[in-house]
Amino acid sequence: MTTPPAPDHDPAPGAEVLTAREVLREPAEVAYADELAALAAADDRPRPPRWRLSPWAVTTYLLGGTLGDGTVITPKYLGSRRLMEIAVASLATDRALLLLGVPGTAKTWVGEHLAAAVSGSSALVVQGTAGTPEESLRYGWNYARLLAEGPSRAALVPSPVMRAMESGAVVRIEELTRIPADVQDALITILSEKTLPVPELDTQVPARPGFNVIATANNRDKGVNELSSALKRRFNTVVLPLPDTLEQEVEIVRTRVAAIGAGLALPADVGATSEIERVVTVFRELRSGTTADQRTTVKSPSATLSTAEAISVMTNGLALAAHFGDGTVRADDVAAGLVGAVVKDPVQDRLVWQEYLETVVKDRRSWADLYRACRELG
Structure with missing residues (x-):
């Protein structure tokens, strides 16, 4: 079993640092680190900017296969290869990816593994609920610093979407249609202009190459908070079906x-x-x-x-x-x-x-x- 990568910050005083054997479920990039490393070593195909693997290698990681050196890549998704190729190709364009299907069709599972293979991390996640605020998609404020110092970059609390834009990574938005429609619309500028305006600081955060969004939505949620036509146009939709046989x-x-x-x-x-x-x-x-x-x-x-x-x-x-x-x-x-x-x-x-x-x-x-x-x- 692989050891999780070291955190990019020191743990809080007195906080317990867990090893791989002490967590209930490892993220995809940790659980399958050996496979990802083997694919990266064998991958000689062109990679989009800031992608850890080429689109071919990402698809192989999802569907499984055997590399030239004999390394066996276990399948993460059993289903149509073409669907996965379409999903991966979408992420290599300027359009976001929407995984749609009935509950239990592996939308979250596929999204996590796509993010792990493309960006090396699946940790940038927004969980959509009826109470998800706009700050979860844009940014919030450290109100103690805001009151003491006024608006500043140091007082700003970036959302997972903003962090993905700054680092050129993939961010996941779970249950997009559970998010209120007025909050969903915060994504329109991000996905179309590839920038996040911060009017309080009279600036904007541009997305670096490699940034993209993987969203999931349930067919059963139709009519809850449906996507506007403007937002739908900014997604390539892949419908994940129930198994054929x-x-x-x-x-x-x-x-x-x-x-x-x-x-x-x-x-x-x-x-x-x-x-x-x-x-x-x-x-x-x-x-x-x-x-x-x-x-x-x-x-x-x-x-x-x-x-x-x-x-x-x-x-x-x-x-x-x-x-x-x-x-x-x-x-x-x-x-x-x-x-x-x-x-x-x-x-x-x-x-x-x-x-x-x-x-x-x-x-x-x-x-x-x-x-x-x-x-x-x-």
């Missing part, structure tokens, strides 16, 4: 559950992919409204039932098997998480789930243990 989704879940289990030091093994296949099959059938063989129509619940939720169900099952079972994930271990993922509305979703259990799960002989485990939960 059962096999692809199973592999995504298996890979992520194994990594999460190792990070949490869970002494359990997901074993064969049979439990994962059943959970993913349930999710896909309830999402699509029909069984895999197209013979039976089923009702869909209000829950999204995304790949991310399947990962959560299996991770919970891994913890149950580790601490209360024999170390191997079985139907009893995944049943509770499965029911909790499907039944979000205690009235409507419970009826949908009960009907699916009785008309689909019960008739599958190899799923008898799963049917029993779910029924025992009521």
Whole structure:
């Protein structure tokens, strides 16, 4: 395991300095530092200004591959190569990138790894909420210094966006459509003029080459705080879909559950992919409204039932098997998480789930243990 890079400032007096083994989750640039270093050493293709890797190497980092020296790059995203090429190419232009999709389609995951590969850091992040202020996108003030000294550069508190502009790096904005529309509009000048006006100091902060924005947004948030047409024009939009096939989704879940289990030091093994296949099959059938063989129509619940939720169900099952079972994930271990993922509305979703259990799960002989485990939960 790699050691995190040294901080660019001294820790506060008495603050604890954590090593790589003492953090719950390492950022992408730390967890995959060896792969990024190997790619940088082998990368002889043209790189945009201040990019750590060429667009080809960034795409290889995301999708995986084997380098000339035998180094294996693990895939971070299992899906369309063309989509990732479009996303990477967008960042090499003067237009920002918007990753759009339903919840659980790896938008944040892809954005983090893109920032890590392009700029060497994924730490510049703005988390969008209904209460996100304009200062989060522009700048704020140290009011103690402001009152004592008046407006000055020393009293100004830069936002992650401003720091990215000054350093020529990529900044991430999560859940852009959760941010109020009047706050969103602060991005228009930044993305079009590549400058951030600071009228209080009668100056502006120009963006250095390499600066760009990766934003994410949920399809389910349509109508919450939709982007203005002016802001939409400044983004190239890439829609991340749900996995095309059962096999692809199973592999995504298996890979992520194994990594999460190792990070949490869970002494359990997901074993064969049979439990994962059943959970993913349930999710896909309830999402699509029909069984895999197209013979039976089923009702869909209000829950999204995304790949991310399947990962959560299996991770919970891994913890149950580790601490209360024999170390191997079985139907009893995944049943509770499965029911909790499907039944979000205690009235409507419970009826949908009960009907699916009785008309689909019960008739599958190899799923008898799963049917029993779910029924025992009521």
